[in-house]
Structure formats: C-alpha cells, structure tokens
Amino acid sequence: MRVATALRLALVALLAAFLAAPDWFEPVFAPLTENGAPAIYRQASLLQLTIAHLGTVAVASLAATVVAVGLGIFVSRPAGADFLPLSRAIVNVGQTFPPVAVLALAVPAVGFGTAPTLIALFLYGLLPIFENTLAGLRQVPAAVLDSARGMGLTGRQRLVEVELPLALPVILAGVRYSVVVSIGTATIGSTVAARGLGEVIIAGLTSGNTAFVLQGGLVVGVTAVLIHDGLLAAERRAMAARASKA
Amino acid sequence: MIELDHVTKRYGDAAVVDDVSLTVERGTIMVIVGTSGSGKSTLLRMINRLVAPTKGRILIDGRDTAGLPEHDLRRGIGYAIQGHGLFPHRTVAENIATVPRLLKWEKDRVDERIDALLAAFALEPGLFRDKYPHQLSGGEQQRVGVARALAADPAVLLMDEPFGALDPIIRDKAQEDLLAVQRRLGTTVVLVTHDMDEAFRLGHRVAVMADGRVRQVGTPADLLTRPADAFVSRLTGTNDRALKLLSVRPVGSVVSPGPADGPPLPETASLRDALSALLWSGARALPVADASGRPLGRVTLDAVLASGRVG
Ligand SMILES: Nc1ncnc2c1ncn2[C@@H]1O[C@H](COP(=O)(O)OP(=O)(O)OP(=O)(O)O)[C@@H](O)[C@H]1O
Ligand SMILES: [Mg+2]
Numbered sequence: 001m002r003v004a005t006a007l008r009l010a011l012v013a014l015l016a017a018f019l020a021a022p023d024w025f026e027p028v029f030a031p032l033t034e035n036g037a038p039a040i041y042r043q044a045s046l047l048q049l050t051i052a053h054l055g056t057v058a059v060a061s062l063a064a065t066v067v068a069v070g071l072g073i074f075v076s077r078p079a080g081a082d083f084l085p086l087s088r089a090i091v092n093v094g095q096t097f098p099p100v101a102v103l104a105l106a107v108p109a110v111g112f113g114t115a116p117t118l119i120a121l122f123l124y125g126l127l128p129i130f131e132n133t134l135a136g137l138r139q140v141p142a143a144v145l146d147s148a149r150g151m152g153l154t155g156r157q158r159l160v161e162v163e164l165p166l167a168l169p170v171i172l173a174g175v176r177y178s179v180v181v182s183i184g185t186a187t188i189g190s191t192v193a194a195r196g197l198g199e200v201i202i203a204g205l206t207s208g209n210t211a212f213v214l215q216g217g218l219v220v221g222v223t224a225v226l227i228h229d230g231l232l233a234a235e236r237r238a239m240a241a242r243a244s245k246a
Numbered sequence: 247m248i249e250l251d252h253v254t255k256r257y258g259d260a261a262v263v264d265d266v267s268l269t270v271e272r273g274t275i276m277v278i279v280g281t282s283g284s285g286k287s288t289l290l291r292m293i294n295r296l297v298a299p300t301k302g303r304i305l306i307d308g309r310d311t312a313g314l315p316e317h318d319l320r321r322g323i324g325y326a327i328q329g330h331g332l333f334p335h336r337t338v339a340e341n342i343a344t345v346p347r348l349l350k351w352e353k354d355r356v357d358e359r360i361d362a363l364l365a366a367f368a369l370e371p372g373l374f375r376d377k378y379p380h381q382l383s384g385g386e387q388q389r390v391g392v393a394r395a396l397a398a399d400p401a402v403l404l405m406d407e408p409f410g411a412l413d414p415i416i417r418d419k420a421q422e423d424l425l426a427v428q429r430r431l432g433t434t435v436v437l438v439t440h441d442m443d444e445a446f447r448l449g450h451r452v453a454v455m456a457d458g459r460v461r462q463v464g465t466p467a468d469l470l471t472r473p474a475d476a477f478v479s480r481l482t483g484t485n486d487r488a489l490k491l492l493s494v495r496p497v498g499s500v501v502s503p504g505p506a507d508g509p510p511l512p513e514t515a516s517l518r519d520a521l522s523a524l525l526w527s528g529a530r531a532l533p534v535a536d537a538s539g540r541p542l543g544r545v546t547l548d549a550v551l552a553s554g555r556v557g
Contacts, residue, residue: 141329141331141334143327143328143329143330143331144331144332144333144334145331146296146327146331147325147326147327147330147331147332147391148331148333149296149320150294150296150320150325150327150331150404151320151321151325151344151345151348151394151395152316152317152318152319152320152321152345152348153317153344153348154317157348162333165335166334166335
C-alpha cells in the first residue's frame, strides 16, 4: 500500500514536471530522433493540450453518464421494461461502431473540431455505464426491495433511498472504466482537428518522429492510470465515509 | 380487526388463494400454516396490497383497504419477512427509523422509539444503534427486522416466516420477545409459518391452508382435538398429538390444592414442561406458583396425563 502510494506520487510529480517544463526531458527523448529533428513537441504547450484533452473527455463522459444511467434506470422500471432490448441494441451499436467511423460521419454534419470528437466519445462511452447501471440495480436483494415496498416507500423513494445507493459502487465502476477508455480514444480526435494529445502522436507519425509518438502516448497513458486511481480512491473514500458516518 | 371477505387471487387460470374469508380479532395473533405453495404468503401480502386481490374485500378496523393509497396503507401496517430485508447501507437505528421518518415524526420521538424497541428485543441500544446489518448475527438481524416493522406503532403486523432461518434456541428467544411485545402493545398479528410448534406457541388462532383454501380455523387445542379433516390431522401431527396438546395448555389450568415438594413451576408454564419436570424429578406432584412466587397449589402427574387425552 505504502509503496504503491509512493509510486503514484512519483508518477504525478514526473508528469507535472514534464508538462510544466518539457525541455528538461530533452536528453531522454533525443536518442529517439534522427537527422537533428526536435526531441520535444513545441508547436503547442503540452500542458494546454492535456487540459483540452481531459476537458473533452470530461464533457463526453459526463453526458454519457447522465444518459446511460438515466436510460438504465428507465428500462429497469416496469414502465420502461419494454424498451430494454431496444436500448441495449442502441448502446451496443454505440460501442461496436468504430469511433473513427463516427468521426467521419459526424464531420459533414457538425464540422471539424471538438464537436465530432465529443459525439464519438459519448457513443463509445455509453455501454459500460449502461450495463453496469442495469447490473447494479439488479443485484439489489429481492428481500430488501420487498420490505421497502412493504413499509410504504413510494417508487421514487425506493429508487433514491435504496436502489441507487446499493447500485452505486457498480455504476461508478462502469463510469471509471468508460472514462479511462475515453482518455485513450480521444487521441483520434486530432484527425478532425480537435485539440488534444493526439496532435503530438499524429505529428510524430507524419514526420517519422518516434520521440513525439512516445511522449504523446506516455502522457495519455500516465494520465489515464492516474485518473483511474484517483476515481477509485474517491469511490472508496465515499463508501468508507458512508460506512462510518454513524 | 382484520376481515377478509371472500378473497380470491388468480394468476392466469390458477386460483392461488381461493375464496378465503377470515377474521382476525383486534389484539390477537392469527397464524397461517400450510404446505409449501398453498397460498400463505399471497394471502398475507394481499392484506397490505403488495398483491392485489382478484376478487373480494379486505377490511382493517372496518375500512376497506382498497380505498387508501398503497403507500399510506402500508405505513400503517408492520411487515417483517424471512431474510429480514434490512437495508444494508443503513445502520440499525436508521433501519428502524424508516417508517417513522416517512411519517415525519420528530427526531427525538424517533430516537426514543429506537431505543425502546432495541431494548424490548434484548439488543443493548448503545451497542447496536450504529451497527450495520452485516455486523449482526442472523438472530440479531431478524430481531431488528421485527423491531423495524413495529417502529411506527402499527395496529397490524404482518410476518412471513420471520423466524424461519433461526436456530432453535434463538428462535425460541425471538418468539418469546415477540409475544411479550405483542401483549404490551396489543398489536394484531398475522404470521405465516411452516413450523407447527411455532404456530401452536404463538397463535391464539391458527388457520390451516391447502391449495389456496382455508381448511380449518381454530385455537391450537381445537385443531388438535377436533381436526376438520385428514389433512389437518396429518399436519398437526399424529404421533405426538398428545404432547402438542399439553404444550398449548398452561399449568394454571390444572392446579389443585394440596402440598408438594420441590422447586415450584410457574403457572404460565405449559403442561408439557410440567410433565417433563415431573418425569425428571420422579415426583407424583410439584408445587405451582404465580409470577410473584406466591404458592397456588400443586400439579399432579395424573392431572397432566388426563389433559393429554382427547375428551
Ligand atoms: N407472481 C406470481 N405469479 C404467478 N404465480 C405465483 C405468483 N406468486 C405466487 N405464485 C404461485 O402461487 C402459489 C402460492 O404461492 P405462495 O407464495 O403464496 O405460497 P406459500 O404458501 O407462501 O408457499 P411457501 O410456504 O413455499 O412460502 C405458488 O404455486 C406460486 O407458484
Ligand atoms: Mg411463502
């Protein structure tokens, strides 16, 4: 536990240092370049690219969470049960339809930039949250629901006071997974001129500069790991607070 | 008082509860027994409308339950089930506070009630208030479930195999606690069970169900001495019927004047307990005392044996 915490702190410090002053790391990446090509991406600030990248992911994930959780709740009510197969099909298509193809289809409709990326990430992120919402609501013990009904909780009270709190850990796990996948997937947004870390990787690919590809990939990967851990820690803290608030 | 008036529940073509009429007097315990699938739970769940009757009316204190919004009706009826259904994310105190909170009781009143109920079910409030259900033993969970059902002073308490999963010693204790609380609060109870001993111990009256119909309703002694049909007599037990009969009659009913040696039996003990004590001590008679220890007379072996005979 202690070692893991130290490792994480070191990773955070390293990432912060790299984003604040990438030039310090020039000697690390220099061996990967040829013919005196630059070892550090300087067309734009790495820090700003990272912020833009995470901003896109945050907006898309938030929208996906609201829609997927809402849909999951709706189809698990008696009134919405008929829509379960349809919703599942739509959400599945959202996941299996390649994000690149979504981009290609979205650009003619909404133009270049962040908008098509948001659409692609939103669609791609729905499935894990939707399925986890369903699974989370289904695992609420039947006896608990029966006694909630028997004590006179209304449908809404049962949802808010019993079902959602008990499903929350599973729902949050779905959100966490979706966010992490989104951080990686968002790199393709740069193909349609969305600002983000994909820019660095694509610049590296088009100019044959391995140093660029590596630093773009590393920043994305490390950010994803750290955010995953951060969300997990926040979840655990919330559960622990709930379990000991008495 | 609960009145079921020609109540039927059909699922498709099958009548799961078939034209049942039954009255439970105010302040009494009605136990429903019967084989698995005979419709006991369905009957019980129609009283708080967790299941809607296909036909017939159910009245509580003269009022048709169909006339109230479901959740209002249920907040006035305690409901405890096997597997307790406690909210795992809420403490014992929060669980018990569920219905009082829905009814918007003041916090002080709720807190007082929680402590009183915990104490009534032999759960030290200071120790149990803030525990979570998973930190309790099965017996403690079940007792909290019953306490929760009683939290808002319901006039009616419905229980579906509430002690089914408990070991005999803990079940015994839970039954005793329930009887004491029921007597004190005067709650009208309808309890479903598989266990005939439990039925005879708790029920003022017992209804025997088979295939959705009530075959017989009566006191435990009625069912033992005058079973309506072969099914009822098979269910009430053919071998140990005499012992069962002794177990539903108190020592107080056969006390006679006269001396006897040995430790006194309480007048509320069953004749079965008295028989056991007589056999164990080898005496022909034992003294009987009331709750305060005042001697009332004696109980003789002959009197006990006579009580175990029909007619
Ligand atoms: N929602 C339902 N839909 C269809 N059939 C049902 C439904 N609920 C209960 N039944 C059927 O009604 C019959 C009676 O069920 P019920 O639960 O009342 O029995 P029970 O006497 O409580 O049995 P047990 O002692 O096993 O709990 C059973 O055959 C059951 O399969
Ligand atoms: Mg049942």
